[in-house]
Amino acid sequence: MSTYTEATKQITEEITSSLSNVDSEQVDQLLEEINKAEKVFFVGVGRVLLSLQAIAKRLAHLGVQTYVVGQITEPAITDKDLLIVGSGSGETQFPLIIASKAKQYNARVAHIGANPDSSMSEYADVFVRIPVSSKIDAPGEVHSQQPMKSLFEQSLLLFGDSLALMMVNKKNIELQSLWEYHANLE
Template sequence: MSSSCFVYFCVFVFNRWSNTRQSMASESSSDSMSILAAKICNQINSVFTKSTSTPSPLQITVDEIASAAARCGKIFVYGVGREGLMMKALCMRLAHLGLSAHCVGDMTTPPISSSDLLIASAGPGGFSTVDAICGVAKSNGGRVLLLTAQPETGSSVKYASVVAYVAAQTMADDGDEGTSASLLPMGSVYEGALFVLFEMVVYKLVHVLGQNPDQIRSRHTNLE
């Protein structure tokens, strides 16, 4: 990029930024941080108020993790992109609860066996990598819990031992004709729903596994 083009680019960015600031400053109170946060939280909350098959994704996930813990099995998690970040957040809390929890892809991840559980997420129904990982887990006798918003059409479903339906918008239906406009783009609603779901899962598991705050806190790393 020539120096003159760069200058024009900087001027353009500055003007856009300046106009955006003026626009934000003139916004009504309906667009305040607290109101916007409430709108986003309400949209994520709506995922859990929709009529879905029973048992709920919360009950399924708690039951599967508790069963794996009862048989002294390891728990593996896997997801891609922002879904993967939510899975890693769950994995950290499972480790805090004293479970043998591992993120697929880490250099220290052990092999999966018949006593173990893989929890995988494929919001739009399937990803090539999720399909592959679930296939490997299944072929080695592991139990596969799949979290998805597309339980009927997803390519990952055929590898699942059990499917937890999270009825949220994903990239698969973002912007579909006939659907109401969403505050959040692409798969953000699904990803936010995963985070909330996993917080509920951990809340339930604390009681199921008989853990207390001191025990949970004692397992947090001191290398940070």
């Protein structure tokens, strides 16, 4: 039985390992797509969706027009927009269907996942690999002692915060100015 301190150390080491092995060129490509998109949509399921919702909220704080697929105020996607798919396996059916639909409207698709050779690769214009353990057991995977796919979901959330910090730094955004985008009906 592990202590809280041991469990925390294990988790943070795994996250550090996974995030430090993300390809920075892939990240730069994703940032370029986000910056040129008129609107950025997000799709995923389960805990991955929760991480994506947090990323969408943070990017909205930076002035990006973000929408989560299925939200009541979701507008139409167009050829000026980007769909970001979060799926570790790249095989989850709902995101695959939505990515296919987005391509019908000539939107750009970015996939953040663990498996570069997944079915999602048919639709993805950009791929960012978070190299966590997967069913394919590819070289360079970070193996986790955590249940299920927790490491992917955690890494995805912090990956989004890393993207946001990169955007702040590249655009020389004054942090205090971001409060104008923060929810104020709280």
